[in-house]
Amino acid sequence: MSILRLTADQVRRCLHGVGYEIFVQSFFDSNGDGIGDLNGLRQKLDYLSDLGITLIWLMPIHPAKTYHKYDVEDYMNIHSDYGTIEDFRHLINECHQRGILVILDLVANHTSYDHPWFQQAQLNSTNSYRDYYIWKDSERVQQLGLNAFNTPDMNAAGLWHKVGPESEHFDWEEFEKKSKIRIDVDKDDRITSKLALSHDEEQSTNKRKIEKLTTNIYYAIFDPRMPDLNYDCERVQDEICRIGRTWLELGVDGFRLDAAKYFYKPPRLKSNISWWTKFRNEMLRINPSVYLIGEVWDLSIRIAPYLRSLDSVFNFELADIFISCILNEGNCSSMLNSYIRIINNYKKENHGEIIDAIFLSNHDQNRVMSVFNNNVSKAKMAAALLLTLPGLPFIYYGEEIGMLGMKPHDKYRREPFLWSANQTQGQTTWLEPLYTTISNGCIPLDQQLKDSNSLVNHYKKLIHIRCQSDILLFGLLKPIPTRIRCLCLFEREYNNKSIFIAHNIGYRMQQISIPKIYCHIIYSTNDNNQLITKGQLNLQGFSSIIIDSK
Template identity: 40%
Template sequence: MKGKKWTALALTLPLAASLSTGVDAETVHKGKAPTADKNGVFYEVYVNSFYDANKDGHGDLKGLTQKLDYLNDGNSHTKNDLQVNGIWMMPVNPSPSYHKYDVTDYYNIDPQYGNLQDFRKLMKEADKRDVKVIMDLVVNHTSSEHPWFQAALKDKNSKYRDYYIWADKNTDLNEKGSWGQQVWHKAPNGEYFYGTFWEGMPDLNYDNPEVRKEMINVGKFWLKQGVDGFRLDAALHIFKGQTPEGAKKNILWWNEFRDAMKKENPNVYLTGEVWDQPEVVAPYYQSLDSLFNFDLAGKIVSSVKAGNDQGIATAAAATDELFKSYNPNKIDGIFLTNHDQNRVMSELSGDVNKAKSAASILLTLPGNPYIYYGEEIGMTGEKPDELIREPFRWYEGNGIGQTSWETPVYNKGGNGVSVEAQTKQKDSLLNHYREMIRVRQQHEELVKGTLQSISVDSKEVVAYSRTYKGKSISVYHNISNQPVKVSVAAKGNLIFASEKGAKKVKNQLVIPANRTVLIK
């Protein structure tokens, strides 16, 4: 936090928040008919690293607004934007950390990023381009610096005392969490509190109806500011989701939250982080529209890395069937890597052709593809987390808007990994992403179609069909470094090849190395 002074213990109503910032809570989408279509390609952006409008080294909301045309310029006939349909903003609430997953005020914007006026301007500009915006909502825990927690520490009779979970004489203080971590932490007053992630993030107590009411108010507030939905952080951990009782209580809570959000906006889009096996993820589709498919992401990256299919289509079909058993309208949240993982280009050892294959697979599978900022230009990065969230490279060197909040270790510029360089290069990774997103959007089969695995006589080829309203497209990816010939149905024409060299003669299809072809 940058010297933020609190004049009250908490602002528990949207009205109070709006008064404190000088911005009212009128609905930004007023006068615009909301759309029920939740399908689309999303771009995950870490605001701090994206674009710096006020020249302080940090990315900000004004910077993101200024660069919306890079993501989608609102004109389907142009070629220089990515043409994504949605943006997922990592946390933008006030926080003492660089990552902002520990919130100190749920009804405001971190001053480093701007203010509520800037946020609402971003929402309006996104609306003009028909781009949905979802924001990271971190409701499992607060910052230990949040006024609620500070009040709870100072006064056992405070109403905020029961906002958190405290140890009693029967508590096992050596209890470990689901990945072996310490979960009970000693507070400055000598008491112990529960925190799933670390001592700076005390968990909220969702057995307290006041906490649930508060978080519903938070969600409603941001919907009124113009956001289209939420990425729900740590959705598995509201209660102890690895236990049957905890999982049941989690789903009851997310049902309650969903119902309240739908009253505010019937078309709200809710996507959740449940980082576990598909069998654990699936029940949460009872509550949410989308959930991130970590299992499938791993299959895609490991297959492309190895150069042979490790069951991508089979896994996608199996999870599709499983998830639909809980929600026939589910939209799989598909991705390659995200802000908590080593970047996909590092996983692929910097191989641009393999990165193109991974992108092609992602952008032809069912669900909503999520692109982590910088993937489209091949940014690299390995943990610790700061190094997988480095400043986005607009230029080969320095330039207007380039963020500098940290000195990059991986993405230093001068090596072609920038928007500047790749826009000029016809066969660049960036232009491949631009093309594949457009190909997806031109064919309803690729956006909404069902998936069926196609058996081929080569482990180097990932093959499946996508079918919608009786029309099908067959998709073939050669993920090896050598040309491959496979037998296919004699009927059908080659309608797209990611680069030159593909050829179909009767029932024989030749696919160049690391290329994708579509047959219809």
């Protein structure tokens, strides 16, 4: 099957449109097994196209043991629950026919415990795959020192793990229930955790036994079932480049790069940047328009250097400020100033076109509707802010219908998309939802589509206005100062044209001044927002307006 490709101009517009993060397992089921799949997603492309989405990010779709699939067992295949390579080709083509780009989650910081590379590596210290991973007895680790591997992101199970059933079958839910074990290394270089050793083994001081144990202690920052790869090994780099090229040849438009700052341990910025530059150059050989976006969960000043080699990084700092502004109904001017500061930090590292990846929440965070305590007005204001700023805004699947989700476990932030009040064909059922239920006030998509004032139609209107306006797609941001904390006022400028945007994130009406050149309302969330005499506007509470100079 030949792959339909988008032109460079089409790609550029898509990369300033609206992205949509999808957990395939929870989206739509095509074969009745209760698990979302690629063909199910394909059946819902008209919904995404009608919503106005220009790029979809697929969370991991490769074979894996866990529900989340960030423990990849085979980078070259599709999980059997999701479909086949042929299904994937059909999906790519139908996305491209609708002008939608597709990027894959590339989880290359670590593999699954069950990946053939790790299965080989653990056999003995001379195996050809041994250097693919990080082992406690390696010369490099001895030189760096164990303490150098400590990081603020260290999970509760620790960084070092012993090969064996305790690690292979590690269960986070059970671990968190017990909440009394962690892995550490004592002065005698022995594992002191009951997770790794029985009491009898701890008491043994037989030198041969200790040596045998320390040869199979490996490094895993996120989960004992996900051993970290060793990027000081060039064969690992070559393998990941080969994997990336293969998926681009299958038609993928780019990658979301998981845990992008952790590839060298301890985190080494120059080494990370060097690796991503190499990876980018390899991907450009296949697709000159390839899009690479990194997950670098940090402050903007630490994120910025990654833009030397990547097109985008997720703006975690701005997301936190977004949510804080909406919750507190204030500090809007500070938010805009923070945005300008972040962009300036980015420009110091990348003097080309910056595609800022802005968002409200993702699969690792509590859903925004839960954070807003099911307040639809606040959810609408958050969407309006997101969709009128520069960059590439990402929507987490279901955010547009107000899906709920919180800890204690990540899977409840990845619940099934709520298509209908009835258990209709295609609804995924792999997980019984705790949060996104009608009894919790969630309104299914089919009902919302019939209501012109619903959250999903609010998203739809804003997305279409954005994607039809070059100023909103590509324009620069020019904040307009105000002392009124709940007002967010700014202009967007592109090719000597501009539009005026005002958001009132508070519940009281505010009167604002409009620059004289603006006289034509192209969008308003409230019919009571009307231009009045002498360039004054009454902006109702929890409402937005977009005005141009036509």
